[in-house]
Amino acid sequence: MSSQPVFIVNRTGPRVALVDPAPNAGKHIATAMQLFDSMLWAFQGLTQLPWTKSAPLNADVIVVPQGFPEEQLMSWNADRKLVVEIVTVPTEPIPDLGQYVLTYPFKARQALELLLRLETRLTTPTDVAVVGRGQPQGNSPDHQRGKWEFVEILRTLNPSLSQKDWFVGQRNGESLFWLSGDGLTYLTAPSTAQAIRSGTIDLSDVVLVPAHGSKPNPILRARASIELRWFAGYYASEQLAPWLLSAMQYNLTRWPDFGAIRPAPSQIRIAAVLSIEPISLSQLVERSKSSLPEATRTLNALATCGALAVVESQSVAKRSPRKTSATPRKGFTRFFLEIRKHLGLGV
Amino acid sequence: MHPDSRRFSQTVTNAVNRYLSHFVASNPAVTMAVLTSNDGFEIAAQPANRASTQRLAAMSSSMRALSDALVVEAGMSKCRTLLIESEAGAIVVFGIANTEPSMSLAVVASASNPLGHTLWACRNCCSLLEDVLKSG
Amino acid sequence: MAADQELKIVFTGPMGAGKTTAIRAISDLPPVSTEVINSDKETHAKSTTTVALDYGQLVLDGGTTVNLYGTPGQERFSFMWEILCRGALGVVLLIDASSETAMADFRTFIEYFRRIRYDQPFVIGVGRHLSQDGYHLEEYAKELSTHEIVAPLFEVDVRHREDVLLLVQTLLCVLEAQVVEASHAS
Numbered sequence: 001m002s003s004q005p006v007f008i009v010n011r012t013g014p015r016v017a018l019v020d021p022a023p024n025a026g027k028h029i030a031t032a033m034q035l036f037d038s039m040l041w042a043f044q045g046l047t048q049l050p051w052t053k054s055a056p057l058n059a060d061v062i063v064v065p066q067g068f069p070e071e072q073l074m075s076w077n078a079d080r081k082l083v084v085e086i087v088t089v090p091t092e093p094i095p096d097l098g099q100y101v102l103t104y105p106f107k108a109r110q111a112l113e114l115l116l117r118l119e120t121r122l123t124t125p126t127d128v129a130v131v132g133r134g135q136p137q138g139n140s141p142d143h144q145r146g147k148w149e150f151v152e153i154l155r156t157l158n159p160s161l162s163q164k165d166w167f168v169g170q171r172n173g174e175s176l177f178w179l180s181g182d183g184l185t186y187l188t189a190p191s192t193a194q195a196i197r198s199g200t201i202d203l204s205d206v207v208l209v210p211a212h213g214s215k216p217n218p219i220l221r222a223r224a225s226i227e228l229r230w231f232a233g234y235y236a237s238e239q240l241a242p243w244l245l246s247a248m249q250y251n252l253t254r255w256p257d258f259g260a261i262r263p264a265p266s267q268i269r270i271a272a273v274l275s276i277e278p279i280s281l282s283q284l285v286e287r288s289k290s291s292l293p294e295a296t297r298t299l300n301a302l303a304t305c306g307a308l309a310v311v312e313s314q315s316v317a318k319r320s321p322r323k324t325s326a327t328p329r330k331g332f333t334r335f336f337l338e339i340r341k342h343l344g345l346g347v
Numbered sequence: 348m349h350p351d352s353r354r355f356s357q358t359v360t361n362a363v364n365r366y367l368s369h370f371v372a373s374n375p376a377v378t379m380a381v382l383t384s385n386d387g388f389e390i391a392a393q394p395a396n397r398a399s400t401q402r403l404a405a406m407s408s409s410m411r412a413l414s415d416a417l418v419v420e421a422g423m424s425k426c427r428t429l430l431i432e433s434e435a436g437a438i439v440v441f442g443i444a445n446t447e448p449s450m451s452l453a454v455v456a457s458a459s460n461p462l463g464h465t466l467w468a469c470r471n472c473c474s475l476l477e478d479v480l481k482s483g
Numbered sequence: 484m485a486a487d488q489e490l491k492i493v494f495t496g497p498m499g500a501g502k503t504t505a506i507r508a509i510s511d512l513p514p515v516s517t518e519v520i521n522s523d524k525e526t527h528a529k530s531t532t533t534v535a536l537d538y539g540q541l542v543l544d545g546g547t548t549v550n551l552y553g554t555p556g557q558e559r560f561s562f563m564w565e566i567l568c569r570g571a572l573g574v575v576l577l578i579d580a581s582s583e584t585a586m587a588d589f590r591t592f593i594e595y596f597r598r599i600r601y602d603q604p605f606v607i608g609v610g611r612h613l614s615q616d617g618y619h620l621e622e623y624a625k626e627l628s629t630h631e632i633v634a635p636l637f638e639v640d641v642r643h644r645e646d647v648l649l650l651v652q653t654l655l656c657v658l659e660a661q662v663v664e665a666s667h668a669s
Contacts, residue, residue, distance in 0.1 A: 252633060253633060254633060255635040255636055257637050259608070260637075265652060265656075269659070272653070272659065275633055276660045276664045325571055325573075325603070325658075326491075328490060330547070334545075336659055339541065339549065339655065341543075341544070342543045342544065343509065343541070345648060345652045384522050386519050386520065386522050387557075387559055401559070405560055405562070409560060412534045413535045413536070416515050416535075420515070448520055449519070449520065
């Protein structure tokens with residue numbers, strides 16, 4: 001697994017170094033690097049922290065063009081720097097390096113999303129054996145952030161391990177579940193799974209401990225980890241997650257597996273609205289006809305599952321209205337009510 | 348060629364192709380004839396080696412199956428023949444009786460000959476095909 | 484109701500994916516099927532195959548009917564796919580993950596149906612995962628991402644009515660969101 005990055009504590013913001021491509025690297029990669037450079041400048045004010053450019057020696061993040069010597073990348077990684085590789089041809093990540101990859105041509109929202117992810121990685125303790133101790137009390141921002149510690153662990157977990165390696169989710173020394181190294185499945189007792197699904201178990205102070213070769217009990221049935229992520233994000237708080245801003249617009253980039261999650265109808269509706277076009281939280285509440293707490297929790301859950309993209313509201317072009325299918329004679333509103341009632345689907 | 352055509356001997360296959368070839372040659376209105384399995388595979392066709400005959404095999408089997416469902420829905424026993432008329436001619440799909448697997452003969456005919464004459468010729472061809480396929 | 488105002492939901496997917504089962508799970512009437520004996524067991528072991536369509540129906544209070552169509556699964560009947568999904572409220576694609584050709588089938592169907600109408604509500608149900616110790620929906624999710632398609636992709640078992648209802652509910656939610664967006668845009 002790649003080295004853990006430097007945990008930024010007292011500095012104002014991350015430092016980033018952009019490495020120029022070799023003269024014979026080709027026009028496309030040079031253009032790609034210039035594009036990322038200009039986006040860095042354009043995103044000032046949109047990221048959580050101010051990014052400043054620096055030399056690689058002092059940088060927290062180093063952005064390199066495709067084909068950069070692997071030995072240098074591994075060396076920077078050993079110095080606890082994060083590596084972003086800009087590529088023009090899709091490529092497999094280097095094993096054990098854990099670099100981030102951005103494929104040109106990339107959209108502005110992809111680059112912004114990457115920067116936000118890097119910020120989270122740099123500003124959250126990623127030593128998975130020690131997070132979650134000493135929770136602040138009360139309704140202070142620190143207390144709010146404390147509610148998100150386990151979710152942050154899930155979001156920043158590096159899925160580069162094999163499926164056969166395991167983490168153990170522990171709370172107060174008690175083992176609650178096993179999470180596979182590739183992050184896709186988890187194993188737990190049915191009663192614990194039910195508690196996770198119903199929110200009757202507080203996951204905020206759960207830590208993930210590497211199992212160091214130990215294996216879970218073979219009688220435990222594998223469950224999709226999307227279920228763990230969804231409910232951890234959903235029940236963490238009624239307020240927006242720290243990395244989400246109510247002023248931003250959000251768009252669904254993928255649907256979580258609702259076959260594993262079995263969400264409420266209102267949550268499916270919220271996801272559907274987010275899948276159509278970028279939308280802010282207030283617009284989401286209005287269009288999905290849901291309450292603010294429900295829309296907030298669902299947004300948090302979707303973000304925890306990696307299903308959301310942040311969109312710059314200025315960059316969204318107005319789309320032409322979609323063509324729809326045949327129109328019910330009595331109108332769609334009546335139709336949706338009747339068919340849902342007929343099939344017992346709930347409102 | 349459909350995998351099931353291999354279950355017939357070379358003699359039978361040659362006979363089927365000969366009958367179809369003769370049928371098309373002696374009925375100038377007929378532009379295409381396809382022996383098709385009920386699940387849409389072309390078993391034999393004249394003219395041979397055309398992509399259009401494969402599509403006709405698939406489409407005619409769909410139409411045949413819909414017709415079967417329709418006659419059951421109408422309380423009738425079984426669809427025997429399906430006839431589609433257009434200004435330029437007709438497409439007829441005949442079930443071939445007593446074959447395993449079930450088959451149909453799909454025929455495309457222009458309007459240059461009276462439809463009745465074409466239907467009569469098609470039924471004769473079907474009888475011959477039925478005899479030779481039973482023996483195979 | 485005029486023919487061009489027919490309300491219908493289409494179930495599609497390769498042979499054996501569960502289309503007929505899914506329709507049967509929710510149809511108010513016993514489905515009409517156009518199944519015939521499958522003569523090509525080398526390609527698929529199933530004893531029968533749909534050559535035209537499956538047909539079911541929902542009869543809502545107030546008399547509105549919603550037709551449920553199942554397409555034939557094999558590519559030689561692909562002419563029926565376009566005919567059936569024309570004007571449909573949405574399409575449910577079912578995939579049999581236990582099939583050797585599951586990923587190829589998935590690619591074929593998503594490319595075909597996105598080409599017909601890119602914004603038609605489209606929901607994917609993947610069933611019959613063989614492995615109990617791994618989660619394989621990710622492969623399908625990556626394939627969707629490669630095609631830049633954002634569509635609901637769920638692991639389901641269409642033998643269970645609630646799984647079919649989840650697919651239909653999601654389809655309705657996506658359609659509803661499109662209708663709301665269209666009304667805001669106009």
